[in-house]
Amino acid sequence: MTDTQVLATAQQLGTRAMSWLHACYQGGWGRLADNTIIDLAEPNDVYKPLCEAAMASSLVLRDGVAGPQDARAARDMLDGAWEQLRGGDMLYERQLRHVTVTDPLETYAHFARVGYRHAALEELLESISRLRAVHAVEIQGSRQLAVANARRVIGLSHRPDWAELAARTWLGALPEPWTIAWSIAYQVTHTVFHLTDWGARPQDLPEPMRDYLRAWLPVWLDIWIEIGQWDLVGELLIVDACIGEPALGSSGWEALAAVQREDGLVPRDAEPIEDDEESAIRAHEHTAVVAVVAATVTLSRALNGAGPAAG
Amino acid sequence: MPFAETPLRDEYAAAVERVAGRTLDALRGGGGAAALADPDTAVPRPLLAAVRVLGADLFAPHLLTGTEPDGPTAALLAEARRVFPTPAAATPEAALAIAWQDWAAGQVLARTPYADTASAPTPAAPPGPAELGWQLWSVRMSQLSALALPGLDGPVHDAARTDTLGLARGTVRSMLRRDFTTAVRLARWLAWAGAEDRPPRLEVAPILERIHLVGIGAVRTRLELVVAERLLEGTPK
Numbered sequence: 001m002t003d004t005q006v007l008a009t010a011q012q013l014g015t016r017a018m019s020w021l022h023a024c025y026q027g028g029w030g031r032l033a034d035n036t037i038i039d040l041a042e043p044n045d046v047y048k049p050l051c052e053a054a055m056a057s058s059l060v061l062r063d064g065v066a067g068p069q070d071a072r073a074a075r076d077m078l079d080g081a082w083e084q085l086r087g088g089d090m091l092y093e094r095q096l097r098h099v100t101v102t103d104p105l106e107t108y109a110h111f112a113r114v115g116y117r118h119a120a121l122e123e124l125l126e127s128i129s130r131l132r133a134v135h136a137v138e139i140q141g142s143r144q145l146a147v148a149n150a151r152r153v154i155g156l157s158h159r160p161d162w163a164e165l166a167a168r169t170w171l172g173a174l175p176e177p178w179t180i181a182w183s184i185a186y187q188v189t190h191t192v193f194h195l196t197d198w199g200a201r202p203q204d205l206p207e208p209m210r211d212y213l214r215a216w217l218p219v220w221l222d223i224w225i226e227i228g229q230w231d232l233v234g235e236l237l238i239v240d241a242c243i244g245e246p247a248l249g250s251s252g253w254e255a256l257a258a259v260q261r262e263d264g265l266v267p268r269d270a271e272p273i274e275d276d277e278e279s280a281i282r283a284h285e286h287t288a289v290v291a292v293v294a295a296t297v298t299l300s301r302a303l304n305g306a307g308p309a310a311g
Numbered sequence: 312m313p314f315a316e317t318p319l320r321d322e323y324a325a326a327v328e329r330v331a332g333r334t335l336d337a338l339r340g341g342g343g344a345a346a347l348a349d350p351d352t353a354v355p356r357p358l359l360a361a362v363r364v365l366g367a368d369l370f371a372p373h374l375l376t377g378t379e380p381d382g383p384t385a386a387l388l389a390e391a392r393r394v395f396p397t398p399a400a401a402t403p404e405a406a407l408a409i410a411w412q413d414w415a416a417g418q419v420l421a422r423t424p425y426a427d428t429a430s431a432p433t434p435a436a437p438p439g440p441a442e443l444g445w446q447l448w449s450v451r452m453s454q455l456s457a458l459a460l461p462g463l464d465g466p467v468h469d470a471a472r473t474d475t476l477g478l479a480r481g482t483v484r485s486m487l488r489r490d491f492t493t494a495v496r497l498a499r500w501l502a503w504a505g506a507e508d509r510p511p512r513l514e515v516a517p518i519l520e521r522i523h524l525v526g527i528g529a530v531r532t533r534l535e536l537v538v539a540e541r542l543l544e545g546t547p548k
Contacts, residue, residue, distance in 0.1 A: 176517055178486035215476060215512065219483045222446060226488075 002246050002302045009253040013260060014295020015070055017288040018060070020264030021053055022073040024281050025080060032084050049285050051107040054081040056292040058110040059198055063300035082111060088118030095121065099128055100137050102147050109150035122154065129158040141169035142187045145194035153197065166195055166206055174208060177216040182232065185220060189235040192242050199242040199297040213239065214247040221248055225255045228270025234290035241298040256291065266291045326357035327364050331531040334365065337372040338537055347387055354387065356394070363391040366416035367457045368534065374460045375541045380423050388416060389425035408454045410434035411467055415458045436466035440477040448474075449481020449497055456496035456535060459503035459542070468503075475504045479513035491522050495535045498522070502542035515543055 024030070030050050057074035060066045066074065085091055088108065095104035105125055108118065128134050129151060139147075148160045166172050169191045170184055180188070192213070196202050205213075217240060224232045233252050240248040260266045265280065267273055268287040274280040333347055347362065347369075348354045362369065362384075369388060370380045397413060400406035411434050420426050437455075440448040448470075458467050471478060478500050485494035501515050519539055527533060 176514065178483045178518065178521075180487070215479070216483065218445070219480045219487070222484055223487045 002298060003250070006250045006253050007299060007302055009250070009257050010295040010298045013253065013257050013266070014292050014299075015067065016260060016264035017266055017291035017295070018056075018066075018070045018073055018264070020261075021056070021285065021288045021292065022077060023263075024285065025053065025077055029278070029281050029285075030081070030084070032090075047103075049282075050081050050084060051103070051110065052286060052289045053077055054107070055110040056289040056296075057081075058113045059293055060296050061114045062200070063296045063304075065296065065299040065303055078111065078114065078116065082116050088116065088121055092118060092121040092124065095124055095128070099131070100134055102137075102139075102143075102150075105154075106146055106150045109153040112154045122156070125151070125154065126156055129156055140187065141165065141172065142190040142194065144168065145191055149194040149197055162195070162204065163206070166191070166209070171209055171212070172206075174212045177212075177219065180216075180220060182224075182229065185224070185232055186235065189232075189239050192239045196242040198293065199238070199301055202242060202244040202301075205243055210243050213243050217247050218249075221252050225251060228259075230256060230259055230266060230270075231268040231287040231290055234266070234287060234294050237294040238290065238297055241294065241301045246298075246301075260291075264288070323357050323360050326355075326361035328530045330358065330361040330365050330369070331529075331534045334369055334371060335530060335534045335537060338375065338534070338541070340372075347384060354390065359387070359391040359394050362387050363395045365457075365531075366412050367419050367460060367463065368538070370419045371460060371534070371538050371541075374419070374462045375538065375545075377461075380419055382423065382425075385420055385423035385425040389420060389427070392416070392420075392427070404451070407434060407437055408451065411437070411455050412457055414465070415460075415463055418463055433465065437470070439470050440474050445474075445477035445480045446484065449477055449484070450493065452478060452481065452500055453485075453493045453496035456499050459500045460538070461506070461542075461545075471500050471504055472507060472509050475501065475509050475512045478504065482513060482518060486518065486521070491525060491527050492529070492532050492535075494518065495522050495527065495532055495539060499535055499539035499542065502539045506542050506545045515539070519543070 030046060030053065032046050032050070054077065057077045060070055060074040061078070064071075082088065085107075088111065091104040091108050094101070104121070108121055108125070111117075112122075144165050148162070148165055151158050151160075169187065171188045171191045192205065192209075195205050195209075197204075217236060221233060221236050224236070234256060237248065237252045237256075240246045240252075256266060261273070265273065265284050266287045268284050274283055330347060348358060366388070367374075369384050372378075373380050392413075397409060400409055410431075413431065414434055417427055417431060437451060438448070442448075443451065452467075452471065455467055458465075459471070478497050482494055482497040482501060485491070485497060498515050498518050501511065501513060502519075505511050505515065519536060522536060527536065
């Protein structure tokens with residue numbers, strides 16, 4: 001069981017992070033430029049953060065454990081992002097033009113999960129998921145899972161071999177745990193996010209992976225707390241909430257709560273926070289997304305047991 | 312006074328390295344005496360101090376090969392314990408660690424004609440992982456790695472048997488922090504636990520190989536590495 005002190009800390013951390021994120025978007029951050037075209041010269045500039053904020057918001061609404069203020073903020077951010085994407089038309093046009101890119105599919109899943117639907121895009125996604133070419137694109141194992149989970153959430157008919165996909169990841173090899181590196185840790189966290197659909201399907205995590213994570217998550221959390229990699233600490237807390245009975249105690253939550261700024265910003269690492277507002281948002285928006293998701297999934301798992309099964 | 316400019320602690324540290332090196336040679340030579348001192352001359356103080364520091368590990372070549380502790384080494388250790396009484400410790404935790412290291416040395420000496428006349432009481436059992444958390448507990452266990460030898464057994468060993476996961480986590484944590492001295496000492500405990508047929512939790516051989524390849528400076532740490540390798544070779548497959 002997650003103890004109540006952890007839940008209280010998680011709740012406060014998540015609410016503050018949500019409030020900061022919402023204020024950023026209300027303040028004008030996250031607007032796609034009027035001349036944005038479907039070829040997206042700079043996808044990481046605004047498009048990716050916008051989609052990540054939508055993802056966190058969709059999980060807040062899915063899990064339904066947030067207070068009314070957080071739920072309103074989540075709905076507001078989703079509405080705003082959906083509008084930026086021209087009601088899904090931009091995703092549709094981008095996917096129509098680029099058969100094998102996966103970001104329109106992955107982005108659409110966050111919206112579809114909570115009722116923002118685009119019929120033409122779904123028809124298109126159904127069609128291209130029947131192409132061998134789409135499944136043969138050479139991408140990392142954890143990214144393959146992201147694509148598979150997006151199809152599952154949207155409800156497309158394609159049925160992947162989950163066990164095979166899981167086995168093809170770094171985590172699937174149950175590697176020597178002392179070889180993990182920062183970038184690999186992110187692949188591990190994403191493998192778990194997508195296999196369990198962000199904690200909704202903890203039972204879908206293969207048993208050997210669960211045992212492995214229960215053994216080594218505490219070590220990884222410890223070393224990344226020590227060097228102040230707060231973004232990754234947050235991702236590991238999400239993983240802990242996705243694997244069934246949690247393996248981590250309160251140290252990660254306390255560490256994040258201690259570094260969270262009064263206005264809700266959670267620094268991504270131990271470097272000084274940028275003075276300039278926009279640079280600070282760019283640098284730390286992902287960590288706010290992580291904090292919101294960590295809190296939501298942790299509270300949901302504690303309050304609802306297995307949680308709602310998606311898809 | 313040819314060494315007048317050598318600080319005393321450097322001289323003592325060098326002696327520890329020399330004694331560890333002799334022990335390592337004996338271990339690699341398949342057991343037997345480490346030939347630490349010329350029996351016909353007075354034993355220098357740094358050498359005696361080093362013998363006291365190495366303690367039970369002086370007999371690793373014997374204990375790992377199932378032979379009896381050799382007389383000259385035992386005599387030297389008994390002399391060292393007489394000349395250097397238990398050192399003062401800065402903290403109660405350090406005092407307990409020293410007490411357990413002394414206990415281990417006393418246990419081995421008890422099998423020789425040089426057993427302590429006034430036998431020290433068995434120290435209190437150290438706090439376990441439930442009280443300390445696996446991080447701190449594993450660091451404390453690394454300080455007691457000289458106890459991870461065949462033929463020694465007590466509450467510290469019971470704790471190692473019971474919580475191999477804590478030892479394994481401590482090993483992985485030390486590896487990731489590039490603290491190879493702590494890592495090798497904990498890997499030694501894991502190898503010991505494996506020889507006791509406890510669940511391994513972690514593959515120890517690749518860790519020892521990695522530490523070997525990365526290279527560790529101190530001879531004393533190399534001694535720990537070779538002890539761990541020997542314990543691992545004794546592990547039932």
